[in-house]
Amino acid sequence: MRIRQAATADADALAAIFIAARAHMPYLDPGLHSRAETRGFIYNVVSSQTVWIAENGGIAGFAAMEPRSGDNWLHHLYVRPDRQNAAAGSRLMAEVKKSMPQGFSLWVFQANLGARRFYRRHGCRLVKATDGAENEEKLPDMLLRWPGHKKI
Template identity: 35%
Template sequence: MPGAGAIILREGRASDAPALAAIHRRVRQAAMPGLHEAHDEADVAHWIATTLMREHRVVVAEQDGMPLGYIGFGEDARHGPMVLHLYLAPAWRGQGIGARLLAAAGAALGPRLGLHCIARNAAALRFYRRQGFRVVAQSDGAGTEEGEPDLLLRRDSLPTASNDREPSP
């Protein structure tokens, strides 16, 4: 639950991976009940520490030393600058943290960003649309681990300041 200390953004560390994996799983289960998870929490933590953090950049939002959420981003050979993961613990939504994490990716990669989102993740889609993203392509999910239809979203400019405190995914 929200505490009293300042919420800071910092570079992710391999030691964060178990907490980030727990957030990852909790958020997905809450947003999309019944979602087929191809990997358990330990596998996700291993992937975050050994692949996501080594090949891309991860920024963690934390309060009083406790991770609240994270964003993973980098260059994708096919799609250019991409947000690869953005997960925020449900208790922390609506406080502008998701927008701050997206701003960190935008500061590093520029305002033109892409991302994939599972089509039935309505809360995430609302958030991304408020942040200036639009759907540019969709798939039937046959090529995804979850087997779920997904959307490719793109943002070509920074959102207005009024969007900064909207609920996060």
């Protein structure tokens, strides 16, 4: 599996992964955004972030992050449903940690039990849980934090 930074030409593949992964989340409203709106979001928002891609016979997944001084964020980590549990997510998480060794925060839906297990396994800890009133989907979510590498 190879990890590389995304290029503009990857945007269609990223949008397809985003759409496919979220289609497997039954708690999400599939009508919240059209495919065209989702593609626009990938092209205009996600592509402006630092995006890492996991490739192995095609693009398996991606992680979009925003390293900022003192306030780092992992905004998205998605793996194609047919490529989950085959190391792509873990390899992407390792790259994110390498890119933001001082730590980062992320949001996850409370209903996304698989993602919650994944992030817990990778050392992310709960900061707070919300009722979802402030997110677009209006679903309960959780703020998680990976504290960074410990200095010895």
